Amino acid sequence: MTAPLLELDDLVVTFTTRRGRIEAVRGVSLAVRPGETLGIVGESGSGKSVTMQAVMGVVDSPGAVEHGDISWRGRSLLAREGEAADIRGRDIAMVFQDAMTSLDPLFSIGTQIGEVLARHRGVTGAAARARTIELLELVGIANPGPRLHYLPHQFSGGMRQRIMIAMALAAEPALLIADEPTTALDVTVQAQIVDLLIELRDRLGLAIVLVTHDLGLVAELCDRVAVMYAGRIVETADVWSLFDAPAHPYTAGLLKATPAIDDLPERLETIEGSPPDPSDLPSGCAFRLRCPRADAACASAPPLTHPAAGRDLLCWHPEPLPIAASPEAAHV
């Protein structure tokens, strides 16, 4: 097994507000290996975005990493601030849901991509211009030369998303973090951006972390999935095993509650209640008040278990797993 690119070890991110201390991320550990696509799934308030903001060092004030470590190729990003600033943006790049928040509306797209090239690759002048055109072609912007001086608002939403991806790729990162990259887009445009991400991954050997609430996107794009609930990863598995046999009742509930376009049950299955308020979490397993399998044991925190190869689980009473559910045996 290759050494991981990115590793999170027991990461805790807290926000100190007037109402008190809120733990948005409560001990997250995960690893991303070269070329792999990891999906982080969760609902609002699950901590999925904050986790990745911590990786990029862009957690909004008053949030702060309170505990744990983030390392890149085995070296801590938190211990070496100067070095970390170089790694972030160069080796790890991030794209967001809304391209308009990461593109500066006052500067042309050529200038903005040029800045990344100068900062992280030392490429300037005619070489930078040529590389910018190459990058824009790579992400599917037709005839980019004359459009280098365009401002972001002169492009459509899908085009801006492509430009943001080009800008992220300018520094030739090994890992691309995409936080809900298609949520603001229409479904036909979303399909085009998904195609682009798949193509880039295959051509450039990129590792991708896809942060999303959309299980459809996860099924389509990811190799491995981490399911987050109330600041913790409650289940991790390869995408095939997870969709075949979810072990955590929350994962199982999410899958059942997601209507598929080609499947019409009499009624949609639901998960009772709502995602909890991060400032007022139940003790023990945070899902227990909504969980059909919960009992008294769940009032204390469940331990991390490994019920099958490649699967991590935080649950006292998981759904029964099929015996010998090895993904290779079943699907390859």
Added chain:
Amino acid sequence: MSSVPLLRPDAAPLVEARGLSVSYAVPRAAFWQQKPAPFRAVEGIDFSIGHGETLGIVGESGSGKSTIGRALLGRVPLSAGSARFRGEDISGLSGGAMRRTRRHIQAVMQDPYASLNPRMRVTDIIAEPLVVHGIARGAEARARVDELLDLVGLPPDAGQRHPGTFSGGQRQRIGIARALAMEPAFIVADEPVSALDVSVRAQIVNLFRDLQEKLGVSYLFIAHDLAIVRHVSHRIAVVYAGRIVEMSARDDLYTTPIHPYTQALLDAVPVPDPRKRRTGRATVRGELGAIPAAGCRFAPRCPLASEQCRREAPPLLERAPGHRAACWNA
């Protein structure tokens, strides 16, 4: 497929749109320029909705799907055509007649937070339309609110709290209770579950269906999520750039789509099953952009577009019983 009851085809429609069109004035870019032609948000929309029926409207942003809902709510003037409720033209109403009709037509919007006054107690929010329309006051109104809270699955003490203390799903239940206070026959629901978390979305979708079964209310259910629309609708209209391109009974649309845009939409939806990954690349390129001056509005993105498509807009014609599509080449 028996879960959504079929309708009596002979019953007179509750809501009827005929040639419904809405244009918005476009401001001049500068004072010396000519006034640009109005933007045709929707054009020539024909449909009817029966008693206890749900018509789903599917389309992407900018397709005009919300404008159709606003027109039926009487919130935007029609530039042509008509919108009728129980045979009465809504767009021609004013004053008292409008108020009397409007109480039977209610709206549920996407963002339940934006549409609930944060300073009012939930009881007062739900009772407000009752008081305004002079239907109930005081103890009577409170009793009705309790009934409504129960109907939408909120606890009885919810009435004493403020909207800010509720989760997104519960706020949408409050919005639905307020819409139901007037005992409407018809509800326009504009993306009512898009802002909700996955685990909560299913609860609200089921609530819409339960309420229809109990109360016989009709819905115009506007959404961009094709899976959700399939779960709530009897019939579905696909809207592109202000026109209906295809309309059929619910399942026909998914099993035998005719219009290339409908096919592209269905192909583009990722299925939550890694075994059903899309094969091949997206068939439709580009995005909804400027509307072409003539011909089919989808032609600039259509893989089947021919010379005729760029010249002449295709009419919405019946291709199979109850299944209409507007395409020259499909």
